[in-house]
Amino acid sequence: MPDRAPQPVDRQLPTDEARDLISLVRDIAQREIAPKAAEEEDAGHFPRELFSLLSDSGLLGLPYDSEYGGGDQPYEVYLQVLEELSMARLTVGLGVSVHTLASYALAAYGTKEQRTEHLPAMLGGGLLGGYCLSEPASGSDAASLRTRAVRDGDDWVINGTKAWITHGGIADFYTVMARTGEEGPRGVTAFLVPGDAEGLSAAAPEKKMGMKGSPTAQIHLDGVRVPDDRRIGEEGQGFSIALSALDGGRLGIAACAIGLAQAALDEALRYAKERRQFGKPIADFQGLRFMLADMATQIEAGRALYLSAARLRDAGRPFSKQAAMAKLHCTDTAMRVTTDAVQILGGYGYTADFPVERFMREAKVLQIVEGTNQIQRMVIARHLAGPEAR
Structure with a gap:
């Protein structure tokens, strides 16, 4: 359908x-x-x-x-x-x-x-971008990335593999984080790499449970030569640039999650008004009415949370904690709401004849991308209680 x-x-x-x-x-x-x-x-x-x-x-x-x-x-x-x-x-x-x-x-x-x-x-200008931070062995622990850029005259030569890259293989440019110095976050630098750079290639797209129309692939950089005028920021500033970008990116994921949840609620509500059992629409049954009320409330709360964080950002105020909260709450909401939408449609919800099964599969990845929701909880806790004791 x-x-x-x-x-x-x-x-x-x-x-x-x-x-x-x-x-x-x-x-x-x-x-x-x-x-x-x-x-x-x-x-x-x-x-x-x-x-x-x-x-x-x-x-x-x-x-x-x-x-x-x-x-x-x-x-x-x-x-x-x-x-x-x-x-x-x-x-x-x-x-x-x-x-x-x-x-x-x-x-x-x-x-x-x-x-x-x-x-x-x-x-x-019609270009499409990709963001290259994660690697096969460094996802949540992004500061341990191994892709390396070595200075060669006025150029940098980049070698390594990036993983889980949205638009991997079709992007016109990539913002790539590569190690140029010491281990840890202080040795990372950002580069703007053309999508058609010599030595850059993409693996076959990942086979995913959802978001099948959005290609996700590893990006291989094999001796990719990038001039120094494509280095972004200072040497060693790349990790702080990456984290700053992710604050805004998490708000983007939060908004996407609420959009997906709203679509699921709309479909569930439409079905509940049309589907009749025991002589009346199933929307008249209190159990379903309460489910719909909870779904709508969670969506409104998520929308208010991401907009509140956005207004802090627009005002130039700190918003990292609120961005993590918005990403956490909104993506968890998307997972709950899409699951409930499948339940409301019953057997039909489990079929591809209705979109809610796709919504449910798509919602799951939002709890993972741009920092898993476990990482978001760590970020929030650090703002509340300070860094963990060592």
């Missing part, structure tokens, strides 16, 4: 411009994204043409400076765009979030010359 158009969410947006932007995104979601979502996910098709449309519509650089091709939008608005896209298809919403994450290092830490040269194409 094709996915139905997302139901409009009543949003509190700060400006008329933001309201017009959300209307544009909803129109694209209803006309271009939702109708093909189920078919293309089942086929494992990545909708590159949709990302070209989003780029042409100015939606791939929303939180960045218009001087370099961005949209000058606050995170409060950008995240609600991600939620709208994810309601229609998670592959698209998460893809925009990852592209924004991949662009962050250059936008925040690049020189003016670097931003002028590269950002316009990255933000509005």
Whole structure:
């Protein structure tokens, strides 16, 4: 069964411009994204043409400076765009979030010359980015990464393997974290690597339980030569750049999770009103009504949490703790809500004739990407109680 158009969410947006932007995104979601979502996910098709449309519509650089091709939008608005896209298809919403994450290092830490040269194409020129931090042996312990960059005259030569890379093999550029010095976080440097660089290759995409339309693959760097003017920030600053990027990226994942949960609630509510048992709609039974009420409450709480963190970010205030809280709560909510949606649809919910089984499979990865939810709890606890005793 094709996915139905997302139901409009009543949003509190700060400006008329933001309201017009959300209307544009909803129109694209209803006309271009939702109708093909189920078919293309089942086929494992990545909708590159949709990302070209989003780029042409100015939606791939929303939180960045218009001087370099961005949209000058606050995170409060950008995240609600991600939620709208994810309601229609998670592959698209998460893809925009990852592209924004991949662009962050250059936008925040690049020189003016670097931003002028590269950002316009990255933000509005149809390019798509990937973010390379994790490795086969360093996921949660990202500071132990082994990919190494060695200085050779005016260039750096990079060797190593990155793992779990969204858009791996199809991205036009990668933000790559590589070791240039001592062991640990202080020896890592960030680089902007072209997707067609000589020596860069991608393994076969991972076979996943969900998000089949979004390619995830290892990236191999075999003697990839990158000029020093593609080094981002100072030598040894890469890990702090990576962590700063992940704070914003976690808010992106939180918004995507709420979009997915909202889509599941909409489908469950629609079904419960139409499905009749014992002579009346199943939505009239108190057990299901309470499930729907809990699902809606969890979604509203998650939306309020990610927007609160976004407003802190927009105000220039610390938001790392709140970003971790939002990522934790919203992705756990997505898992609970999609599971409950399958239960409400009963046997039909377990079939591919309805989208809730796909939503449930997709929700699981959101508890893992950009820091597992166990890592989020560690981050929150450190803010509350300080670093662990050694």
